[in-house]
Amino acid sequence: MSQIHTILGAGGAIATNLLKVLQDANESVRLVSRSGKEVFGTESRKANVLQKDELREALQGAAIVYFLIGIEYKIDIWKRDWPIIMQNVIDVCAELKIPFIFVDNVYMYGQVSVNMTEATPFNPCSEKGKVRAQIATMLLEAIRTGKVTATIARSADFYGPGSFEVSFFHQLVTKNVKAGKKAQWLSNANLPHSLTYTVDIAKALYVLAKDPSSFNQTWHLPTASPALTGKELTQMSGSTKQVSVLPKWLLKILGVFIPVMKETVEMVYQYEHPYHFDSSKFQRKYNFTPTSYRVGVNVK
Numbered sequence: 001m002s003q004i005h006t007i008l009g010a011g012g013a014i015a016t017n018l019l020k021v022l023q024d025a026n027e028s029v030r031l032v033s034r035s036g037k038e039v040f041g042t043e044s045r046k047a048n049v050l051q052k053d054e055l056r057e058a059l060q061g062a063a064i065v066y067f068l069i070g071i072e073y074k075i076d077i078w079k080r081d082w083p084i085i086m087q088n089v090i091d092v093c094a095e096l097k098i099p100f101i102f103v104d105n106v107y108m109y110g111q112v113s114v115n116m117t118e119a120t121p122f123n124p125c126s127e128k129g130k131v132r133a134q135i136a137t138m139l140l141e142a143i144r145t146g147k148v149t150a151t152i153a154r155s156a157d158f159y160g161p162g163s164f165e166v167s168f169f170h171q172l173v174t175k176n177v178k179a180g181k182k183a184q185w186l187s188n189a190n191l192p193h194s195l196t197y198t199v200d201i202a203k204a205l206y207v208l209a210k211d212p213s214s215f216n217q218t219w220h221l222p223t224a225s226p227a228l229t230g231k232e233l234t235q236m237s238g239s240t241k242q243v244s245v246l247p248k249w250l251l252k253i254l255g256v257f258i259p260v261m262k263e264t265v266e267m268v269y270q271y272e273h274p275y276h277f278d279s280s281k282f283q284r285k286y287n288f289t290p291t292s293y294r295v296g297v298n299v300k
Contacts, residue, residue, distance in 0.1 A: 009069035160198035189230030
């Protein structure tokens with residue numbers, strides 16, 4: 001009987017790349033999403049992850065779950081829904097004895113003056129960071145008590161194939177350069193800022209899923225180092241114009257009219273200080289070389 005690799009949250013940027021990795025490896029794939037959209041060569045199921053019964057039905061028979069859910073980028077929704085979603089996934093996977101990999105970000109670390117590693121303590125300085133710290137702590141406690149077998153896989157801000165509509169890099173840089181406009185950057189284009197390539201994320205998730213020893217710990221997904229500055233990244237993207245920096249005060253004004261800008265303001269600290277993401281643990285363990293920025297930024 002084939003092992004079913006189940007992607008929970010099948011409509012996002014990482015899911016698109018992971019599906020290709022799994023299909024290239026001839027794995028049986030099940031996609032679980034709110035729409036239940038069918039994709040050739042896969043099994044598709046519809047589920048509202050806020051409803052535990054629907055989630056249980058959707059995950060029945062899975063061998064491994066990739067927890068890739070994304071919800072609307074609004075703090076009120078995050079506070080309301082994320083704890084419920086995490087608890088439901090923990091409870092259902094515990095009941096069905098399914099290991100899972102939770103793909104996380106770095107918001108819970110807050111402002112960090114040195115390289116972010118798997119050992120960096122949670123010290124959120126944003127409301128969204130507090131929510132991410134809350135749900136990561138829920139999962140870590142479930143792992144500690146032996147309730148579930150799970151892995152936390154973190155990435156820096158991502159860029160690359162599949163992410164063009166949700167990646168700040170593609171929205172501010174790639175799209176503008178392609179249109180012959182000035183590339184844009186948040187707050188300070190002279191500071192280094194790590195970016196994780198979507199294809200590398202997908203490949204790394206499959207590597208973790210296939211290695212039983214990877215579970216019950218946290219991994220930083222492979223990310224090129226050293227981090228480059230906004231200016232360096234925009235120049236690599238083919239921009240011949242001076243980068244246009246968007247200051248925090250401008251985002252606050254735009255936030256009055258554009259909801260996503262309002263939600264972005266509290267995260268600008270990530271561009272006001274150096275942002276170094278260290279994935280050496282994964283790279284050493286699996287002999288994995290991340291895609292270079294020079295290659296990644298020029299993939300259209």
